[in-house]
Amino acid sequence: MNRTFADLLPTPLTADSLVQLTPLTRADDLLLLLTQWVERGWLRALDKAFVAFLHELAPDVDPLVLLAAVLTSHQLGHGHVCLDLFETLKAPDFALSLPPEGDAQPGVLLLPSQLLETLDGAHWCKVLAGSSLVALAADEGASAQERPLVLSGKRLYLRRYWAYERRIDSALRQRLAEQEATPSDLARRLDELFDPAQRADVIDWQKLACALATRSAFSIITGGPGTGKTTTVVRLLALLQAPAVEAHQPLRIRLAAPTGKAAARLTESISQQVQSLKVADSVREKIPTEVTTVHRLLGSRPGTRHFRHHAGNRLPLDVLVVDEASMIDLEMMANLLDALPPHARLVLLGDKDQLASVEAGAVLGDLCRDAEAGWYSPQTRQWLGQG
Known part of the structure; x- marks a missing residue:
């Protein structure tokens, strides 16, 4: 029997064969459909390979679990750390960006929205919760820790990204719970660093940001271009360093940025700002102007995801400023x-609406998301009023 090259190519789905597929109830049909989506460029080969691996781990797994897993992996490729099941069902094309904008290739293909239109969110969550591949967020048992997927309410995560989110949440909560001591003459020091207000009824937001940041082990200084973020953080560093220098215990301050270009830009701008500070030379000398990349700061190890500095080998610093934190x-x-280190202050600097992260997770954007709806506690308002 003679076979041509065309015989070796995948058989395209026709309208008839498409009707016969039942991807929500048969895993093999789902994998066939996903293969077509990969060939069309709708999914990454990595997404399909991940689901095929899960199918090998659990051959009897419900196809709805595999579907959720492949969409979660797909979302990672688009910068989202989880799959919001109910939001996806509300508007699949928008939530998943599928089909991709501009896709005009001919051919019959089942759309994600068509696949999901009959799916009930509560049932989907129930199937996921009962799967051997999925751990519930509240389950901290040993067996749960080995499951590759984590269901938190209506959101599905890959375990690694769930763990990242929990580590960040825990670390920031600990820092926010601690209130740093401030110098008794803080108001005077602020007045020396900032020009007098031209109008009594106008708030100097840079001055206010500095005052608030002195009290916390974690701060965010954010705003659009030209709002004075660098000016503010340099004065904050002077505010923190001056009392330490006077006590002959200068702080170890480090500056970092995600990329070499961002580091070079901050080095130039911060050098100019430090020179214009109204502080003693002994304080100015202890405010660094050299900025490194975050990878270099942590000590990246080529070929691995690990760093020289970690929970078992902390960074030797007291204050860390990270620019372009978005x-x-x-x-x-x-x-x-x-x-x-547990005692170190962390200051994030950046514009949440610019320069998104390359990998998954818009941390600065998520932290700033609800800021406009926030308020100062009565204790904070009272403290500010004392100044």
């Missing part, structure tokens, strides 16, 4: 927080 992804932020 570019810090979930994994890097988790590693950075792991490596910080």
Whole structure:
């Protein structure tokens, strides 16, 4: 029997064969459909390979679990750390960005929205919760820790990204729970660093940001271009360093940025700002102007995801400022927080609406998301009023 090259190519789905597929009830049909989506460019080969691996681990797994897993992996490729099951069912094309914008290839293909239109969110969650591949977020048992997927409410995570998120949450909660001591003459020091207000009814937000940041082990200084983020953070460093220098115990301050280009830009701008500070030379000398990359700061190890500095080998510093923090992804932020000494202050600098992270997780954006709806506690308002 003679076979041509065309015989070796995948058989395209026709309208008739498409109707015969039952991807929500038969895993083999789902895998066939996913193969077509990969060939069309809708999914990454990595997404399909991940689901095929899960199918090998659990051959009897419900196809709905595999479907959720492949969509979660797909979302990672688009910068999202989890799959929101109910939001996906509301508007699949929008939530998944499928088909990709501009896709005009001919051919019959089952769309994600068509596949999901009959699926009930509560049933999907129930199937996931009962799967041997899925751990519930509240389950901290040993067997649960070995499952590759984690279901938290209506969101499904790959375990690694769930762990990153928990590490970040825990570290930030610990820092926010601690209130740092401030110098008794803080108001005077602020007045020396900032020009007098031209109007009594106008708030100097840079001055206010500095005052608040002195009290916390974790701070975010954010704003659009030209809002004075660098000016503010340099004055904050002067505010922190001056009392330490006077006590003959200068702080070890480090500056970092996600990329070499961002580091070079901050080095230039911060050098100019430090020279214009109204502080003693002894204080100015202890405010660094050299900025390194986050990878270099942590001590990246080529060929691995590990760093020289971690929870067992902390960074030798007291204050860390990270510029362009919107570019810090979930994994890097988790590693950075792991490596910080418990006493160290962390200041994130950046614009949440610019320069998104390359990898999954918009940490700065998520932290700033609800800021406009926030408020100062009565204790904070009272403290500010004392100044």
